[in-house]
Amino acid sequence: MVNERRPDDMKRITTPELAKAYIDEQIELLRQQVGDKKVLLALSGGVDSSVVAALLIKAVGDQLVCVHVNHGLLRKGEPEQVIEVFQNQMKANLVYVDATDRFLDKLAGVTDPETKRKIIGGEFIEVFAEEARKLDGIEFLAQGTIWPDILESEAGIKAHHNAGGLPDDMKFELVEPVRILFKDEVRVVGKELGLPDNMVFRQPFPGPGLGVRCPGAITRDRLEAVRESDAILREEFAKNGLEGKVWQYFTVVPDFKSTGVKDGKRTFDWPCIIRAINTTDVMEVTVEHLSDVLIDHLVNRIITEVPGINRVLFDYTPKPPATVEYE
Ligand code: XMP
Numbered sequence: 001m002v003n004e005r006r007p008d009d010m011k012r013i014t015t016p017e018l019a020k021a022y023i024d025e026q027i028e029l030l031r032q033q034v035g036d037k038k039v040l041l042a043l044s045g046g047v048d049s050s051v052v053a054a055l056l057i058k059a060v061g062d063q064l065v066c067v068h069v070n071h072g073l074l075r076k077g078e079p080e081q082v083i084e085v086f087q088n089q090m091k092a093n094l095v096y097v098d099a100t101d102r103f104l105d106k107l108a109g110v111t112d113p114e115t116k117r118k119i120i121g122g123e124f125i126e127v128f129a130e131e132a133r134k135l136d137g138i139e140f141l142a143q144g145t146i147w148p149d150i151l152e153s154e155a156g157i158k159a160h161h162n163a164g165g166l167p168d169d170m171k172f173e174l175v176e177p178v179r180i181l182f183k184d185e186v187r188v189v190g191k192e193l194g195l196p197d198n199m200v201f202r203q204p205f206p207g208p209g210l211g212v213r214c215p216g217a218i219t220r221d222r223l224e225a226v227r228e229s230d231a232i233l234r235e236e237f238a239k240n241g242l243e244g245k246v247w248q249y250f251t252v253v254p255d256f257k258s259t260g261v262k263d264g265k266r267t268f269d270w271p272c273i274i275r276a277i278n279t280t281d282v283m284e285v286t287v288e289h290l291s292d293v294l295i296d297h298l299v300n301r302i303i304t305e306v307p308g309i310n311r312v313l314f315d316y317t318p319k320p321p322a323t324v325e326y327e
Contacts, residue, residue, distance in 0.1 A: 002173065002176075004179055004180055005150075005180065006147050006180035007180075012182070012184075013188050013189065014184075014185075014188060015188070016191070016192050018188070019185075019188045019189045019191070019192035022181075022185075022189055023055065023189060023192060023193065026055055026059070026177045027055065030055065030056060030059035030060060030175065031059050031060065033140075034063065034140055034175065037063065037137070037138075037140060038063050038064075038138045038139060038140070039063060039064045039065070039138070039139075039140040039141070039142050040065050040067065040135065040138045040140065040141050040142065041053055041056065041064060041065070041066050041141070041142040041143075042066075042067055042068075042069065042128055043066040043067065043082060043086065044068070045074075045079075045081060045082040045199065046144070046202065046205065047183075047186055047199065047202055048144030048145075048146055048178060048183075048186055049143075049144040050085075050190065050195055050199050050200075051178055051186050051189055051190040052143070052144045052175075052177055053066050053086060053090075053092060053142075054090065054190065054193040054194070055177045055178075055189075055193065056142055056175070056177070057091075057092050058193070064093060064142070065093050065094075065138065066086060066092050066095065067094075067095045067131045067132070068082045068083070068086075068094060068096050069097050069099055069124060069131075070098045071100070071103040071120060071123070071209060072100030072101070072104050072223075073103065073120070073208065073209030073210045073211040073223070074210070075205070075210065075227065075230055075231070075234075076228065076231035079096070079098075081196075081199070082094075083096060085195065085196060085199065097127055097131060099123070099127045102123065103119075103120065103123055104220060104223075106119050106123055107120070107211065107217075109217050110217060111216045111217045113212070113327035116208065116212070116218070116327065117208050117211075117212075120209075120211055121165075121207065124207075125166060125167075128166070129166055129167055132166075132170060133170075138172065139172060139173060140172055140173050140174070141172035141173070141174055141175065142174075142177070143174060143175070144176075145176045146178055146179065146182065146186060147180050147181055147182055148182065148183065187200050187201060198243075201243070201244045203246075203247065203248045204247075204282075210223060210227060211223075212326065212327040213226050213230070213250060213251065213253070213325070213326060214226050214252075214255075215255055215326050216254075216255035217255070221308060222253050222270065222308065224307075225270060225306050225307065225309055226251060228305065228306045228307075229272045229302050229309065232301050232305060233249060233250065233251055233274060234249075236297065236298055237249055237276075240294055242276075242288075246276050246277075246288045247277060247278045247279050247285075247288075248275075248324060249275065249276040249277070249288070250275055251272050251273060251274055251302075252272070252273040252275065252315075253271070253272050253308075253309070254270065254271065254326070255270075256271075258311060260310030260311060267310045268310075269308050270308055270309055270311075271309070271311040271313050272302050272306065272309045272311070272312050273312075273313045273314070274298065274314050274315065275315045275324070276288040277318075277319070279324075282319075282324065283319075284319060285318055285319040285324060286318050287315070287316050287317070287318055290314070295314065299312040
């Protein structure tokens with residue numbers, strides 16, 4: 001429902017039964033709202049947009065058109081998982097756009113963090129709008145707005161990204177089926193909808209993606225080193241029971257090189273920084289201390305498996321004074 005508010009007495013959705021009741025109710029409401037019209041959704045693969053997609057697929061099937069824009073700054077395996085889950089398993093109407101070259105060409109040589117963010121955000125909207133223009137008869141735009149987004153925008157903390165800043169000539173009615181839910185409730189609903197655990201319990205991932213973890217001007221080789229080291233870190237956290245327990249963890253490859261030695265020869269390569277943090281509100285964060293055994297193993301894997309890395313560092317800095325991301 002448009003502008004729906006969370007009822008004061010709404011019970012927190014914590015069980016599969018409550019999730020099922022919510023899903024059934026939303027399917028009914030979505031069918032009423034959308035009728036036989038078409039709905040467009042920017043599907044990032046994050047938990048909120050994934051749950052919205054799964055709900056709409058159940059409610060209106062192929063009247064939903066999902067657009068997955070790969071900006072080249074996604075984690076290893078992410079676009080493949082979106083295609084596997086939504087196109088192959090859920091039979092969604094999915095438009096996959098590999099816009100990697102377009103984004104990376106625009107970002108070439110750009111060092112300023114805010115300019116990088118603006119380019120990524122602006123280009124995303126352009127690619128999405130171009131895809132939307134190719135489609136006929138779209139009347140609705142689905143969004144993964146959740147209740148804290150509404151509360152934060154009302155409190156003036158965060159501007160809510162309503163309608164994603166689409167050009168003025170593109171007017172759609174909004175469809176927001178998780179609008180009255182808190183994040184933990186979205187996850188319970190996602191699980192009940194059959195989405196995979198690594199999608200439902202996914203750690204936060206910034207919109208500009210790995211771009212903010214490749215500080216300074218992004219180059220393809222350094223970006224690849226971020227992606228590969230991040231994949232190793234995630235794999236090891238999952239193996240060691242830390243997935244879902246540590247709030248956020250990732251790697252950063254800064255734009256400087258240092259001397260090393262490998263197979264008796266001098267190397268001149270980048271360091272890889274590991275960051276692992278816990279928080280409840282992201283205003284203040286503490287560092288997750290890893291065991292020496294795990295650190296040694298991570299160092300060994302990253303320096304042997306990731307081209308261009310000859311050193312691994314661990315970031316022990318809380319927030320404040322450091323932010324979570326490096327840009
Ligand atoms: P910072 O670095 O501000 O990060 O301490 C706090 C949380 O926000 C995430 N983050 C972003 N998320 N777009 C996003 O969608 C962004 O530009 C962005 N910057 C930071 C960050 O990953 C952390 O969880």
